[in-house]
Amino acid sequence: xxxxxxxxxxxxxxxxxxxxxxxxxxxxxxxxxxxxxxxxxxxxxxxxxxxxxxxxxxxxxxxxxxxxxxxxxxxxxxxxxxxxxxxxxxxxxxxxxxxxxxxxxxxxxxxxxxxxxxxxxxxxxxxxxxxxxxxxxxxxxxxxxxxxxxxxxxxxxxxxxxxxxxxxxxxxxxxxxxxxxxxxxxxxxxxxxxxxxxxxxxxxxxxxxxxxxxxxxxxxxxxxxxxxxxxxxxxxxxxxxxxxxxxxxxxxxxxxxx
Amino acid sequence: xxxxxxxxxxxxxxxxxxxxxxxxxxxxxxxxxxxxxxxxxxxxxxxxxxxxxxxxxxxxxxxxxxxxxxxxxxxxxxxxxxxxxxxxxxxxxxxxxxxxxxxxxxxxxxxxxxxxxxxxxxxxxxxxxxxxxxxxxxxxxxxxxxxxxxxxxxxxxxxxxxxxxxxxxxxxxxxxxxxxxxxxxxxxxxxxxxxxx
Numbered sequence: 416x417x418x419x420x421x422x423x424x425x426x427x428x429x430x431x432x433x434x435x436x437x438x439x440x441x442x443x444x445x446x447x448x449x450x451x452x453x454x455x456x457x458x459x460x461x462x463x464x465x466x467x468x469x470x471x472x473x474x475x476x477x478x479x480x481x482x483x484x485x486x487x488x489x490x491x492x493x494x495x496x497x498x499x500x501x502x503x504x505x506x507x508x509x510x511x512x513x514x515x516x517x518x519x520x521x522x523x524x525x526x527x528x529x530x531x532x533x534x535x536x537x538x539x540x541x542x543x544x545x546x547x548x549x550x551x552x553x554x555x556x557x558x559x560x561x562x563x564x565x566x567x568x569x570x571x572x573x574x575x576x577x578x579x580x581x582x583x584x585x586x587x588x589x590x591x592x593x594x595x596x597x598x599x600x601x602x603x604x605x606x607x608x609x610x611x612x613x614x615x616x617x618x619x620x621x622x623x624x625x626x627x628x629x630x631x632x633x634x635x636x637x638x639x640x641x642x643x644x645x646x647x648x649x650x651x652x653x654x655x656x657x658x659x660x661x662x663x664x665x666x667x668x669x670x671x672x673x
Numbered sequence: 674x675x676x677x678x679x680x681x682x683x684x685x686x687x688x689x690x691x692x693x694x695x696x697x698x699x700x701x702x703x704x705x706x707x708x709x710x711x712x713x714x715x716x717x718x719x720x721x722x723x724x725x726x727x728x729x730x731x732x733x734x735x736x737x738x739x740x741x742x743x744x745x746x747x748x749x750x751x752x753x754x755x756x757x758x759x760x761x762x763x764x765x766x767x768x769x770x771x772x773x774x775x776x777x778x779x780x781x782x783x784x785x786x787x788x789x790x791x792x793x794x795x796x797x798x799x800x801x802x803x804x805x806x807x808x809x810x811x812x813x814x815x816x817x818x819x820x821x822x823x824x825x826x827x828x829x830x831x832x833x834x835x836x837x838x839x840x841x842x843x844x845x846x847x848x849x850x851x852x853x854x855x856x857x858x859x860x861x862x863x864x865x866x867x868x869x870x
Contacts, residue, residue, distance in 0.1 A: 555868070558845065
């Protein structure tokens with residue numbers, strides 16, 4: 416492999432990571448359709464899911480053009496198995512109670528906004544244009560999830576306790592958001608993706624600011640963390656999501672009319 | 674993005690109308706020289722056709738009012754339209770493309786190609802004054818101010834029903850991703866606000 420091929424392969428993987436995290440979180444949020452605590456929240460959750468799936472589509476379209484196996488975006492989303500998915504472990508975790516759903520969203524949104532803002536400076540034009548579009552949407556996502564963290568954390572004794580428990584439980588999946596591997600290193604060196612340490616700083620800043628306002632304790636950054644989603648090693652949750660999400664496309668491959 | 678027809682062929686020689694899209698391909702080309710008048714006349718006619726295409730989610734507002742048609746190019750007999758989605762996940766994107774194709778074919782145009790233009794990203798600033806008035810007429814508060822000047826928090830949104838400034842945010846998201854849900858504290862009516870993005 417020459418260096419160009421290696422860079423293309425790395426970029427392909429990186430794009431799948433972005434797309435997969437968007438798609439899987441979107442699928443999780445869709446489970447709440449018809450089952451959210453209030454009508455307003457149901458609308459909000461579905462709309463966030465919709466933004467995420469739209470962004471996932473943009474990333475998959477780009478990834479598809481770089482795919483050595485020439486799979487189309489639908490194939491990438493619906494015909495790969497769990498070990499070929501590179502989403503964060505955080506986003507595949509169950510919805511749990513409302514505090515769990517909001518915590519997962521808040522941790523992800525803070526990472527997502529920091530990442531997209533940095534990707535707006537990528538030296539790849541296509542990445543920049545997708546990020547420019549997505550960043551406007553994700554700033555609303557973070558605003559909403561932050562407000563909920565504050566409202567519940569600084570709310571009643573019960574809501575505070577539930578929120579703190581949710582934060583403590585989800586914390587072990589946040590290390591991966593800030594982790595780096597050879598794919599990140601290579602693209603960072605080439606200027607395709609921004610400096611990960613900057614994203615990391617921005618994420619920590621959002622988390623600390625909001626948790627303080629919400630009167631919640633921030634667990635230790637040095638705590639033991641689950642890793643592996645970015646490399647295709649997942650918790651058992653992912654298989655169940657894919658089984659449901661991919662059922663139709665697997666039962667009727669390449670169907671043109673549903 | 675669904676593709677209609679074949680991409681426009683490369684022009685033989687550049688004209689002063691030529692522009693490059695963001696992938697560096699020639700996107701906008703016009704007929705040259707003595708045929709120029711005819712080309713601009715044809716573009717005018719295409720605008721007319723597009724002004725009849727309504728947004729499927731917001732009846733009475735046309736796609737031109739929303740500012741999502743970014744470019745029209747006519748080269749020989751090939752017409753290319755660059756269209757921006759309002760939101761990445763806007764479910765109406767494909768439907769709008771179908772409606773455009775239907776309107777164009779209905780008006781007798783063939784060889785029409787629609788390209789998705791992601792950048793520069795669509796902004797609510799592109800909604801025309803007429804579009805804003807039409808939104809208000811159907812009970813949707815139009816985006817307040819311009820993105821460049823607005824803070825992210827949309828404050829003091831006037832009620833489209835009774836004009837009261839005393840309103841409150843119910844939810845960041847309304848009936849679609851592009852709208853937030855507000856309620857008027859005076860007339861108590863809930864209403865959608867087209868977000869400033």
